[in-house]
Amino acid sequence: MRVLLVRHGETPWNAEGRYQGQTDIPLSPIGEEQARKLGARLADVAITRAVASPLSRARRTAELALGAQRAAMLIIDAGFSEIAHGDWEGKLAGEIADLDGERFAAWRSAPESVLMPGPGGESLDHVLDRSWPALQRACAALGDGDTLLVVAHDAVNRVLLCRVLGIPLSKLWGFRQAPTTLNLLEGADVDHLEVVRLNDCSHHTALFGEAVHRAL
Numbered sequence: 001m002r003v004l005l006v007r008h009g010e011t012p013w014n015a016e017g018r019y020q021g022q023t024d025i026p027l028s029p030i031g032e033e034q035a036r037k038l039g040a041r042l043a044d045v046a047i048t049r050a051v052a053s054p055l056s057r058a059r060r061t062a063e064l065a066l067g068a069q070r071a072a073m074l075i076i077d078a079g080f081s082e083i084a085h086g087d088w089e090g091k092l093a094g095e096i097a098d099l100d101g102e103r104f105a106a107w108r109s110a111p112e113s114v115l116m117p118g119p120g121g122e123s124l125d126h127v128l129d130r131s132w133p134a135l136q137r138a139c140a141a142l143g144d145g146d147t148l149l150v151v152a153h154d155a156v157n158r159v160l161l162c163r164v165l166g167i168p169l170s171k172l173w174g175f176r177q178a179p180t181t182l183n184l185l186e187g188a189d190v191d192h193l194e195v196v197r198l199n200d201c202s203h204h205t206a207l208f209g210e211a212v213h214r215a216l
Helices: 013-014 029-042 058-067 094-097 102-110 124-139 154-165 169-174
Strands: 002-007 049-052 072-077 147-152 182-187 193-201
Touching: 002 058, 002 154, 029 058, 049 058, 049 124, 058 072, 058 147, 058 169, 094 102, 102 182, 124 169, 147 154, 154 169, 154 182, 154 193
Parallel strands: 002 147, 049 072, 049 147
Antiparallel strands: 002 182, 182 193
């Protein structure tokens, strides 16, 4: 079984360094082009099942990655929604550092300890507790030769990859997830996955050219 774990394409808020969380911000023209390039890369890949977050930036990325002939196979699962940033949503990273400095510093140094402020704000444990079952649902009944496409978000991908790699959530910042990045996982089942490719965005970015976003 193979899992293609993808992050959505760039949005205007990504480019600005603005925290978006579960605010439904669409792809920018750059993000749409990134997703089309991912689709060209996956055009000859036989995809058995495709699942995406309900947020439009992830759903649209999945549709473009699948292409018009395969877009109807897409399934939506809210378990893959981005972390709810609560009161941080819509704010620039610099604004958050000024308004909520202690929590923001903890988010950068000990992210596993942070509960996002305000109604509905989540922790990384909350994200893992809903996204791992979503991955289990998506992988259900897949066989050895099957390929699953999952299109989700930065924090979601990071917590899932931490789980697969067997590393604590405190190591969340130890790797990156670029726009429309491709992570390839393989294994007999969801509990025995191995990371084969990590943060591969060669379909749209040169080896040393990855854009670093200032928000998450």
